[in-house]
Amino acid sequence: xxxxxxxxxxxxxxxxxxxxxxxxxxxxxxxxxxxxxxxxxxxxxxxxxxxxxxxxxxxxxxxxxxxxxxxxxxxxxxxxxxxxxxxxxxxxxxxxxxxxxxxxxxxxxxxxxxxxxxxxxxxxxxxxxxxxxxxxxxxxxxxxxxxxxxxxxxxxxxxxxxxxxxxxxxxxxxxxxxxxxxxxxxxxxxxxxxxxxxxxxxxxxxxxxxxxxxxxxxxxxxxxxxxxxxxxxxxxxxxxxxxxxxxxxxxxxxxxxxxxxxxxxxxxxxxxxxxxxxxxxxxxxxxxxxxxxxxxxxxxxxxxxxxx
Amino acid sequence: xxxxxxxxxxxxxxxxxxxxxxxxxxxxxxxxxxxxxxxxxxxxxxxxxxxxxxxxxxxxxxxxxxxxxxxxxxxxxxxxxxxxxxxxxxxxxxxxxxxxxxxxxxxxxxxxxxxxxxxxxxxxxxxxxxxxxxxxxxxxxxxxxxxxxxxxxxxxxxxxxxxxxxxxxxxxxxxxxxxxxxxxxxxxxxxxxxxxxxxxxxxxxxxxxxxxxxxxxxxxxxxxxxxxxxxxxxxxxxxxxxxxxxxxxxxxxxxxxxxxxxxxxxxxxxxxxxxxxxxxxxxxxxxxxxxxxxxxxxxx
Numbered sequence: 001x002x003x004x005x006x007x008x009x010x011x012x013x014x015x016x017x018x019x020x021x022x023x024x025x026x027x028x029x030x031x032x033x034x035x036x037x038x039x040x041x042x043x044x045x046x047x048x049x050x051x052x053x054x055x056x057x058x059x060x061x062x063x064x065x066x067x068x069x070x071x072x073x074x075x076x077x078x079x080x081x082x083x084x085x086x087x088x089x090x091x092x093x094x095x096x097x098x099x100x101x102x103x104x105x106x107x108x109x110x111x112x113x114x115x116x117x118x119x120x121x122x123x124x125x126x127x128x129x130x131x132x133x134x135x136x137x138x139x140x141x142x143x144x145x146x147x148x149x150x151x152x153x154x155x156x157x158x159x160x161x162x163x164x165x166x167x168x169x170x171x172x173x174x175x176x177x178x179x180x181x182x183x184x185x186x187x188x189x190x191x192x193x194x195x196x197x198x199x200x201x202x203x204x205x206x207x208x209x210x211x212x213x214x215x216x217x218x219x220x221x222x223x224x225x226x227x228x229x230x231x232x233x234x235x236x237x238x239x240x241x242x243x244x245x246x247x248x249x250x251x252x253x254x255x256x257x258x259x260x261x262x263x264x265x266x267x268x269x270x271x272x273x274x275x276x277x278x279x280x281x282x283x284x285x286x287x288x289x290x291x292x293x294x295x296x297x298x299x300x301x302x303x304x305x306x307x308x
Numbered sequence: 309x310x311x312x313x314x315x316x317x318x319x320x321x322x323x324x325x326x327x328x329x330x331x332x333x334x335x336x337x338x339x340x341x342x343x344x345x346x347x348x349x350x351x352x353x354x355x356x357x358x359x360x361x362x363x364x365x366x367x368x369x370x371x372x373x374x375x376x377x378x379x380x381x382x383x384x385x386x387x388x389x390x391x392x393x394x395x396x397x398x399x400x401x402x403x404x405x406x407x408x409x410x411x412x413x414x415x416x417x418x419x420x421x422x423x424x425x426x427x428x429x430x431x432x433x434x435x436x437x438x439x440x441x442x443x444x445x446x447x448x449x450x451x452x453x454x455x456x457x458x459x460x461x462x463x464x465x466x467x468x469x470x471x472x473x474x475x476x477x478x479x480x481x482x483x484x485x486x487x488x489x490x491x492x493x494x495x496x497x498x499x500x501x502x503x504x505x506x507x508x509x510x511x512x513x514x515x516x517x518x519x520x521x522x523x524x525x526x527x528x529x530x531x532x533x534x535x536x537x538x539x540x541x542x543x544x545x546x547x548x549x550x551x552x553x554x555x556x557x558x559x560x561x562x563x564x565x566x567x568x569x570x571x572x573x574x575x576x577x578x579x580x581x582x583x584x585x586x587x588x589x590x591x592x593x594x595x596x597x598x599x600x601x602x603x604x605x606x607x608x
Contacts, residue, residue, distance in 0.1 A: 014416060016493040017409040021421060024406030027462050028428050034441045035433025041440060052444050097332065103318075103325035115594060116333035119340070122590060122597070123583055124522035126545040130579030131339035134346055134359045140572055142342060145358025175335065180601060187602040207321050239525065247549065263435050268529065273436065280434035288431045 042281035046273045062278040071262060075279070079237050079258040085166070086173050087230045094178055095219060098185035099211055117179035125240025128176060132245050136168070160251040169256070172245055173238070181226065188222040189215060221302060228298050232291040235259060235283050259283045340583070347371070347576035354572045370577035381581065383537060384544040391455045391540055392520040399461045399516050400509060406462075407470030408497050429464035439529055452538060454530030460519055466512045469603060473508045474501060511600040514593045521586065545582045548575065 042062055044055035066072050104110045120128070135142045136158040144155040158164060196214045205213065237258035246256040257265075259279060266276035346359040350367035357364065374381060410421060433441075438458060448454045478501055486496055502509070527543035539547060590597075 011416075013493065014412075017412055017415050020405035020494070020497070021409040023402045024462060024467070025421075025424070027402060028424060030441075030446070031438070031457070031459065031461070032428035032433065034445070035437040036431060037433075038437030038441045039433055041437065052440055097328060100321075100325040100328045103321045104329060105322055106326075109326065109329075113329040113333050114598070115591070116336045117329075118594070118598070119587070119590065120336050122518060122522075122586055124524060124542050124545075126524050126542050126549065127579060127583045129549060130545065130575065130582070131343055134339065134342045134576060134579075137359070140354050140358040142359045142361075146360060175339075178332075179336070183598065183601050207317055244546070244549070260435070264528075267436050267439060273440070277436040277440075280436040284432055284434045291430050 039277070039281050039284060041273065042277040052273075062274045063282070066275055066278045066282070071257070072279075072282075074254060075257050075259045075262045078255065079260075080234055082166075082169065082237060082242075082258065083230065083234045085170060086177075087227065089170060090174060090177065090181055091223065091227065093174060094181035094185050095216075095223070097178070098182045098189055099215060101182060101186055102189045102215075114183070117182060119179075120176045121179045125176075125238070125244040128172065128240075129244040129247065132168075132172060133247070159247055159249045162252050162255045165246065165252055165255045169241060169245065173241055176241075184226065185219060185222055188219055192218045224298065224301055228294040232294040233287070234290050235287040237261075239264065340587070343576050343579050343583075347573055347580045349573060351573050359572075359576070367573070370573035373574050374577055374581065380536065380539075381541075381544070381578075384539050384541045385585075387452070387455070387538060388521060388540040388542070391452065391523075392517050395456045395460060395520040396513055396517040398456070400513050402462050403466050403512065403516075404470055404502070404505075404509065405497070407467045408474055408501060410467070411471045411474035412493070425464050425467060435529075442530065449530050450532055450535045450538065455523070455526050455538070455540060456520075458526050458530070460516075460523060460526070463516075466516065469512060469600075470505075470508060473505055477508075478504050507596070507599070510596045511603065514596045515600045518586075518593075518597070541582055541585075545578060548578050 038053070041052060041055070043057060043059060044053070045058045045061075046052065047055040101110070101113065104113065133141070138144060138155060138157040138159065141158065143158070148155055156164070158168070192215065196218075197210055200210045200214060237260050239258075239260040242256050242258045242261045243264065246252045249256075259282070263276050263279050263283070266272045266279065342359060342361060345361055345363065346354070347370050348366055348368065349360065349363035350365040351369065353360070353363045353365040353367075406421075406425075409415060410418060410425070412418070415421075442448045442454070442458050448457065482500060483496060486500055491499065522542060524540070524542035524546045527538070527540060528546065531538045531543065536547075
């Protein structure tokens with residue numbers, strides 16, 4: 001009896017908390033759960049007269065069509081390879097630079113460096129495409145006019161020559177994102193106790209030896225976290241990078257189409273909802289498996305860094 | 309002797325660090341310099357020599373041209389400001405109240421709420437399904453809600469950041485005392501938790517605001533070509549990107565003759581006015597923004 005009364009009072013206390021969760025739950029329902037329900041259109045024939053979710057069930061037909069095209073292979077290859085490329089280059093560069101950044105003792109200088117390297121990170125990809133265009137435009141771009149012409153070289157039509165694009169996209173992705181990952185590693189480096197370095201210095205270890213023996217091993221947690229997160233995102237790409245920077249140029253599709261740009265183009269430009277939803281389903285499921293898998297690895301390696 | 313060599317070795321590292329960081333800082337800034345100078349170059353100089361860091365002929369024509377089209381640009385700024393402010397305020401309210409509920413350890417059903425949050429963070433419906441839901445069920449196309457609601461309003465990661473902050477940085481004893489004094493959960497939140505968490509509000513608010521200001525994808529999906537009054541500044545940049553002809557015909561049915569468009573420089577000038585507000589505001593929010601990044605780094 002007594003217990004029951006107590007319980008009643010407790011519920012009353014918690015009502016405001018449920019009330020406070022309500023907007024978020026409604027939003028999650030609309031923005032996240034309903035689209036999951038919507039994934040079923042990948043298994044249906046689209047029929048607007050019946051309503052989008054009532055088309056005839058066609059099983060894996062949409063997927064059969066999708067994987068019969070070369071697009072499926074191209075977009076999967078591009079998405080995964082670009083992710084691997086960005087991950088490896090980005091990790092090496094940001095660790096190397098963060099270590100060097102940590103050597104800068106002057107407070108004002110390091111503040112200026114930090115401000116500058118983060119600017120690319122805070123601007124949108126649309127603006128980046130304007131910046132890239134100023135360099136790459138074939139008629140008026142700086143590279144053709146200010147560099148190649150000066151050295152007597154032929155102009156290059158950057159926006160139609162596919163072979164340069166893996167390199168261009170690598171440079172732009174690093175230009176934009178490096179400031180962020182440098183800061184992540186720098187935070188980690190600055191949290192390393194100075195005792196280690198003092199002890200090593202007394203033992204006569206050179207700076208290089210200290211970096212190898214102390215700094216690099218101590219960066220493991222950040223390295224693991226970032227690497228495993230990027231493995232989890234292996235099937236997702238930065239839509240802005242692959243859509244805005246190549247300016248939707250047809251001749252470049254073979255090296256710039258990722259799953260995200262394919263989904264967009266199939267849906268919005270070609271109106272092919274079936275292909276688009278099949279590709280989207282493919283991305284969701286493989287992406288989910290990759291995230292679960294990578295989280296499983298985090299839990300094995302360092303439990304406190306696991307997301308769940 | 310031994311000591312002097314050590315110092316000079318440290319000095320060498322410091323010089324090396326400064327050199328590398330200077331190069332990176334210059335690389336980060338140079339494209340903006342080229343963009344700005346190109347927008348201040350005369351059209352004929354660009355036709356002859358392309359975009360240059362030091363042009364033969366300067367000109368303000370591009371800005372004069374934009375000034376003549378201030379209506380569409382001013383409108384785009386207005387949309388960006390409305391969307392950013394509304395989205396950020398709404399978002400931060402939804403995120404912080406939810407995070408507060410999740411931070412109350414004794415809340416019955418808390419683990420279910422956390423499960424829902426994490427599940428939705430991990431398993432995403434993707435662009436197509438989201439688009440179909442918003443356009444077919446909620447009929448959000450060509451409304452301002454399309455710029456505020458899809459995707460951006462709430463991010464599970466921010467909920468987690470807030471929750472961790474509430475759990476670790478708001479003194480439990482203080483909460484307990486207020487609770488005994490009869491304060492309701494709602495009072496606890498508004499009178500104790502919020503005032504103690506202002507740095508977190510600033511950090512998440514600015515990060516969220518930045519993602520609203522920079523967004524152009526919602527517009528790409530949900531705003532159709534004829535609804536130019538709903539273009540944000542980023543979407544405007546994107547539209548210009550797609551076709552410069554848009555500019556010529558857009559201003560309330562007064563088509564400008566194509567040959568009078570100084571397109572090469574105007575493109576760059578539009579880029580400049582697109583990025584200018586962010587660059588100007590950046591020094592003021594840098595501190596909070598950096599906090600957001602480093603807070604994410606030491607998430608345990």
